[in-house]
Amino acid sequence: MSFQSPSANNNEQRHELAAVADDYQPLKKPVNALAVVAQSERITVLARKTYNVLLSLAQDELRKGAEVEVHRAPLEEVVHLLRYDSNDIAVVKKHLRSMVKTTVEWQSPTTGEGSRWTVCGLLSQCELEKVRNQVWVSWAFAPALRHELLNPRVFARMNLAMVSQLTTHAAVFLYELACRYQNVAKSPRQAWRWWHDPMTGRVPDPERLEKLDYSFFKRDVLKPAIAQVNANTDFTIELIEHKSGRFINEIQFNIKLRDQRQLGLQQAPEKADLESMRQAREMGITDARVEKIVDTYGSEALASALPELRRRVESTFPAPVRDPERYLMSLMPGHAQRAAANAVTREARKDPNSPESLEIQGRRRQAYETAWKERRLAGIEADFRARSPENQQQTIRDLLAAMEAQDLHPQIIKRFRKDGWSHPLVKGRFLAMYAEATIGAGWNVPTDEDLLAVAAHLGDAGVI
Structure with a gap:
C-alpha cells in the first residue's frame, strides 16, 4: 500500500481545488442525508465522501437529461473527485461495496424538517466491472428515496473540492452542516449526545453514550473537527455551549462564511x-x-x-x-x-509512481507505522496495568522465566530483577512478549486500514 497524505498543504492546493470545483456543479445534498445515523455498521469518512461523489455524479447525469435508475461512471472519475491519493484502490472498492449493506436512519439536524425517510441502505446496489481495461462503477439508490436524493426540495449546496480536504467523518459532517445553515449563521440547537452518532458515524449504543463524558466528546471529536473545517474550508465554525445547571446540556454551532478563502481559490x-x-x-x-x-x-x-x-x-x-x-x-x-x-x-x-512520490510514500509509511506501534504499545501497557496485582505478578514471573530461557543479555535480566519490567532497558521487550502471549504473533503488524486511520490523524507531520 502506498500513502499520499490525506491532509495536503493548503496553500499549494488552492488553484487545484478551484479547477476541480469548476468541473462539476455543486452537490445538492438533501437535508435528510446530513445527520444520517448508521444502523448496521460504522460509516467511515471515506464512505461518506464516496457517497457524496456518487450523489454528485448522479445529479450531474440528471442535469444532462439522462434519467436512469442505475448510474455508471469510471472508477477513475470517482477516485479523481475523491482526490484519493493512495494507490490502494481496493480500499475504495471495499467502501463502495459496503455501502449496499450499510443501513442508516435519515434525519435532518433541524427537528421536523423534511419528509420522513425510511431506514434503508446508502445504496440499493453497487457493482464493479472491467470493460476494455477500465474499471466501471454502477450504482443505484433506494427507489423510495431516489427522487428526493436527485431532486431535493430542501438541501445543502456543497463543494466536493472542499470536502476532499477533510480527513475525519466529524469534519465532513460539520462542513455539510455549515453549508446547510450558512444563511442563518447558526446550526440548530440539540442535546450534545444527539450530535455524537451523526458526527462520528458510529452505530448507536445508548448504554455507551450515556456513560460518555462531554469533556471527552469535546476533546476527541468536536475540537479537532472544528479546527480542520476552519483550516481547510470557506467557513469559520464556533462551538456554542448551553448549560443546564452546572453541566453542558445542549450545543450548537456559529457559522461564518469567509469570502477571502473563495478569492484565494481563484487564479490571480x-x-x-x-x-x-x-x-x-x-x-x-x-x-x-x-x-x-x-x-x-x-x-x-x-x-x-x-x-x-x-x-x-x-x-x-x-x-x-x-x-x-x-x-x-x-x-x-x-x-x-x-x-x-x-x-x-x-x-x-x-504522480504516485514517480521516484519523488515513491520516496515520500516510503517515508509516510514508515512514520505511520512508527506512530501506530507507539499507540499499540501504549494500549498494551494500559491493558497490563488494568489487570489485578496478583495477575500482574504472575505474568511478570512467567515472562521473566521466558526471558531467561531465551538467553537474553544478562544486563536485561539483571535490570528486570532489580528495577522491574518498567525499566527502559526491559520495558519494550516485556510488552512485546506480553502482547505476543495475549494477542498473538501479528500483534505488531498494522493493517492497511490501521495505517489509513493514523494517516488521517497525522497527515504529513514530520514527513515532508
Whole structure:
C-alpha cells in the first residue's frame, strides 16, 4: 500500500481545488442525508465522501437529461473527485461495496424538517466491472428515496473540492452542516449526545453514550473537527455551549462564511507577499522594483533570495554591499532555477509512481507505522496495568522465566530483577512478549486500514 497524505498543504492546493470545483456543479445534498445515523455498521469518512461523489455524479447525469435508475461512471472519475491519493484502490472498492449493506436512519439536524425517510441502505446496489481495461462503477439508490436524493426540495449546496480536504467523518459532517445553515449563521440547537452518532458515524449504543463524558466528546471529536473545517474550508465554525445547571446540556454551532478563502481559490496574477516586500524595503529596494522582479522570476525565487541578500548586506567581508538591488538581481537567476526545480518536484509528487512520490510514500509509511506501534504499545501497557496485582505478578514471573530461557543479555535480566519490567532497558521487550502471549504473533503488524486511520490523524507531520 502506498500513502499520499490525506491532509495536503493548503496553500499549494488552492488553484487545484478551484479547477476541480469548476468541473462539476455543486452537490445538492438533501437535508435528510446530513445527520444520517448508521444502523448496521460504522460509516467511515471515506464512505461518506464516496457517497457524496456518487450523489454528485448522479445529479450531474440528471442535469444532462439522462434519467436512469442505475448510474455508471469510471472508477477513475470517482477516485479523481475523491482526490484519493493512495494507490490502494481496493480500499475504495471495499467502501463502495459496503455501502449496499450499510443501513442508516435519515434525519435532518433541524427537528421536523423534511419528509420522513425510511431506514434503508446508502445504496440499493453497487457493482464493479472491467470493460476494455477500465474499471466501471454502477450504482443505484433506494427507489423510495431516489427522487428526493436527485431532486431535493430542501438541501445543502456543497463543494466536493472542499470536502476532499477533510480527513475525519466529524469534519465532513460539520462542513455539510455549515453549508446547510450558512444563511442563518447558526446550526440548530440539540442535546450534545444527539450530535455524537451523526458526527462520528458510529452505530448507536445508548448504554455507551450515556456513560460518555462531554469533556471527552469535546476533546476527541468536536475540537479537532472544528479546527480542520476552519483550516481547510470557506467557513469559520464556533462551538456554542448551553448549560443546564452546572453541566453542558445542549450545543450548537456559529457559522461564518469567509469570502477571502473563495478569492484565494481563484487564479490571480502572481504577487510578492507582504513579508518579502517588507524585507526588500528594509534593504532599500522599492515596492515597484520588487513587483518587477516577481514578474520576471516569481515570488518563490524572491522569497528564497532575500535572506541570502540580508546576510550579505549585514556582512562587511570582503567589502560592504553598495547596491543591494543590483546584488539581488545577481542572485535571482540561481534562485529562479531552484524554484523551477522545486515546482517540477511538486508536480512529480502528484504522480504516485514517480521516484519523488515513491520516496515520500516510503517515508509516510514508515512514520505511520512508527506512530501506530507507539499507540499499540501504549494500549498494551494500559491493558497490563488494568489487570489485578496478583495477575500482574504472575505474568511478570512467567515472562521473566521466558526471558531467561531465551538467553537474553544478562544486563536485561539483571535490570528486570532489580528495577522491574518498567525499566527502559526491559520495558519494550516485556510488552512485546506480553502482547505476543495475549494477542498473538501479528500483534505488531498494522493493517492497511490501521495505517489509513493514523494517516488521517497525522497527515504529513514530520514527513515532508
